Structure formats: C-alpha cells, structure tokens
Amino acid sequence: MTFIERTRGRKHRVITAAVALAASALVLAGCTATGPGGGTPSGAANYNIVVMPKSLGNKYFAASDAGAKSAIEGFNGTYTEAGSNEASPTSQSPFIQTAIQNGAGAIILAANDPEAVCADLKDAMAAGVKVVTFDSDTNCRDAFINQATVDGVAQGLVDLAVKNFGTSNAVQIAIVSGGPNATNLNAWVDSIKAKLVAQAPNIQVVDVVYGNDVDADAYNAVKGVITAHPELDGIIAPDSVSVKEAAHYLQDTPALQDTIWLTGLGLPSELRDYIKAGVFDQFGLWDVGALGQLAAYTAKALIDGEITGAEGDTFTTPLGDYTVGKGGEIVLGPLFVFDKSNVDNFDF
Numbered sequence: 001m002t003f004i005e006r007t008r009g010r011k012h013r014v015i016t017a018a019v020a021l022a023a024s025a026l027v028l029a030g031c032t033a034t035g036p037g038g039g040t041p042s043g044a045a046n047y048n049i050v051v052m053p054k055s056l057g058n059k060y061f062a063a064s065d066a067g068a069k070s071a072i073e074g075f076n077g078t079y080t081e082a083g084s085n086e087a088s089p090t091s092q093s094p095f096i097q098t099a100i101q102n103g104a105g106a107i108i109l110a111a112n113d114p115e116a117v118c119a120d121l122k123d124a125m126a127a128g129v130k131v132v133t134f135d136s137d138t139n140c141r142d143a144f145i146n147q148a149t150v151d152g153v154a155q156g157l158v159d160l161a162v163k164n165f166g167t168s169n170a171v172q173i174a175i176v177s178g179g180p181n182a183t184n185l186n187a188w189v190d191s192i193k194a195k196l197v198a199q200a201p202n203i204q205v206v207d208v209v210y211g212n213d214v215d216a217d218a219y220n221a222v223k224g225v226i227t228a229h230p231e232l233d234g235i236i237a238p239d240s241v242s243v244k245e246a247a248h249y250l251q252d253t254p255a256l257q258d259t260i261w262l263t264g265l266g267l268p269s270e271l272r273d274y275i276k277a278g279v280f281d282q283f284g285l286w287d288v289g290a291l292g293q294l295a296a297y298t299a300k301a302l303i304d305g306e307i308t309g310a311e312g313d314t315f316t317t318p319l320g321d322y323t324v325g326k327g328g329e330i331v332l333g334p335l336f337v338f339d340k341s342n343v344d345n346f347d348f
C-alpha cells in the first residue's frame with residue numbers, strides 16, 4: 001500500500017495500513033502531547049479526532065470525511081483520516097490500535113461489519129476514547145450517526161421501483177450491494193426485500209450480489225447477474241460504487257438500457273452524466289458532507305461531556321439541534337431523490 005501524506009497544514013494526515021504503526025510518532029507531530037480520551041495534561045479538551053471510512057478511495061467517503069474535516073478544524077481540533085484501500089471487516093483494526101496509542105480523543109468510524117472491530121473499539125472506549133460510528137454501525141460505540149432511517153432509505157427505493165413497474169406486472173429485479181458484511185447495506189437489502197413482498201409482490205428479487213465497494217468487482221457483479229438472469233427487468237444498487245458501475249455497464253451495453261431499469265444510492269457528481277445521457281432516471285442519497293460534519297459535532301459533544309449517547313440527550317450544532325434516539329442513534333434527515341431536474345444543484 002502506498003503511503004500518502006498530504007501536508008496541507010499541520011492538522012491533516014492520511015494513514016494507510018503499512019504505515020499505521022510506523023507513523024504513530026508522526027501523527028502526534030500535529031498534536032499536543034495527550035493521554036487517550038477527552039483530557040490533555042493542560043485539562044483542555046482533546047479534539048484529536050481520527051476518522052476511519054469503510055475504505056480509502058471511495059468518493060462517497062472522501063465527501064463525508066471532507067465534511068468531518070471542516071467541522072473538526074472549525075472547532076480547532078486535529079483531523080486525521082486513517083484507513084485501508086479494502087472495505088474488509090477487520091481492515092480498520094490496526095488503525096484503531098494506532099489511534100489509542102496516539103492518544104486520540106475520539107474515533108469516528110464507518111463499519112464494514114457490525115462485530116469485527118468491536119474488540120478494538122472496546123479497547124478504545126476502555127482507554128477513554130469516544131467512539132462515534134457514522135453511515136454503517138457497529139454493536140460497540142457511544143453514538144451512531146445514521147444518514148436516514150433504514151425504513152426511510154428502503155421505502156424511498158421501493159417507491160421508485162413501484163413507480164416504474166407498478167403493482168400488477170410480474171417483474172424480476174436483482175439487488176447489487178457493496179461489502180457483504182456491511183451493517184447498513186444488509187439492513188437496507190433486508191428491508192427492501194420485506195417491503196417488496198408486502199407492498200409489491202409482483203416485483204420479485206431473484207438475486208442479491210456484491211461489488212465489495214471496488215469498481216471492477218461491482219462492474220463484474222452487474223454483468224454477471226444480468227447474464228445469469230436473462231429475464232431481468234431491473235436493478236436496485238443501494239451502494240454508491242455499485243450503482244455507478246451498473247450505470248457504467250448499461251452505458252457500455254446500450255441495448256440493455258431499454259430493458260433494464262436502474263436505481264440506487266449514489267453521488268450526484270458520479271451519476272449526473274449517466275442521468276443526462278438517459279442511462280437511468282432517478283436515484284437517492286443524503287448530504288454526505290453534512291453526515292461527516294454531524295459525526296464530528298457529536299464526537300465533540302461526547303468529548304465535552306455535553307452528551308453521553310444516552311437516549312434523550314440533546315445537543316446543539318451549527319447544523320441544528322439534535323436528540324439522541326433509541327440505542328444511541330442520531331438521524332441526519334430523510335432520503336433525497338435526484339433526477340435530471342436537480343442533479344446539477346449538488347457537487348458531492
């Protein structure tokens with residue numbers, strides 16, 4: 001893995017696996033000497049915050065992390081991005097241990113698996129490090145920032161499918177997801193399948209395949225599922241890499257554009273040209289930058305002791321006031337649907 005260091009000022013570092021352990025001394029270069037957790041010897045709050053996306057190189061997380069960075073630097077914290085190029089269940093473990101060693105005040109993490117890094121995160125919390133998950137949850141953290149409710153995301157995509165296919169004609173669709181263990185994706189897939197059975201049993205899910213958040217894997221997963229199901233009428237891809245590669249494959253195979261309907265969750269910046277070219281019509285998402293910002297403000301509120309992550313806790317942020325819900329979940333807002341009329345209004 002290559003070592004990437006972007007030295008835009010003292011407070012921004014990117015750490016990859018091969019370098020994580022070696023760089024531990026480096027990371028502290030930009031921080032005051034700190035103990036793990038919220039406090040510093042001077043008693044000042046420890047806003048040394050490490051952000052761990054599912055993987056590096058995914059434009060969705062580049063956008064969320066940019067949001068977190070701007071918020072963290074806005075309250076004079078230190079932002080570090082750490083991660084691997086692979087969105088695999090345990091890929092984040094060494095970074096969590098490095099963050100503990102380096103005296104982080106908080107870890108903000110999007111999980112590739114609900115359980116796989118829990119031992120490391122429990123080490124972090126035992127050391128006083130605040131743990132906030134965002135986008136995709138784990139079973140071990142102080143608070144979770146959910147971009148939209150699982151029900152809201154699934155219902156939004158099901159509504160687009162029903163709008164296209166109706167509730168009478170028998171059709172076959174496939175779901176092209178991302179990482180096979182990802183908490184968020186599996187929750188959406190299960191909810192989409194259950195809602196279709198309940199609301200539109202004519203729309204049959206004939207297969208669920210995985211693109212691993214890797215462009216080539218996603219492209220091949222789309223090609224494979226279309227080849228395996230010659231009667232296929234549509235694809236739902238609730239993953240930004242998979243929906244982009246599904247559009248890419250349909251663009252490469254124009255004859256399929258009239259027979260395969262597509263929707264999913266993706267970035268306007270990556271999908272606008274496909275929408276304008278008529279490869280497909282609509283997709284959903286949320287303000288990814290705001291998701292990263294809210295995760296950062298939540299980490300600050302935990303470090304400051306303003307909240308503990310208990311249900312009912314409330315806190316104020318530049319994005320507005322938020323209340324911690326059941327199980328420590330904080331919801332950013334509803335799913336937003338993009339199409340030709342609005343896709344140019346967004347740059348993420």
Ligand code: RAM
Nearest residue numbers: 060178238239240241265
């Ligand atoms: C991918 C990841 C991420 C998900 C988006 C929609 O980037 O799977 O977790 O929220 O797609």
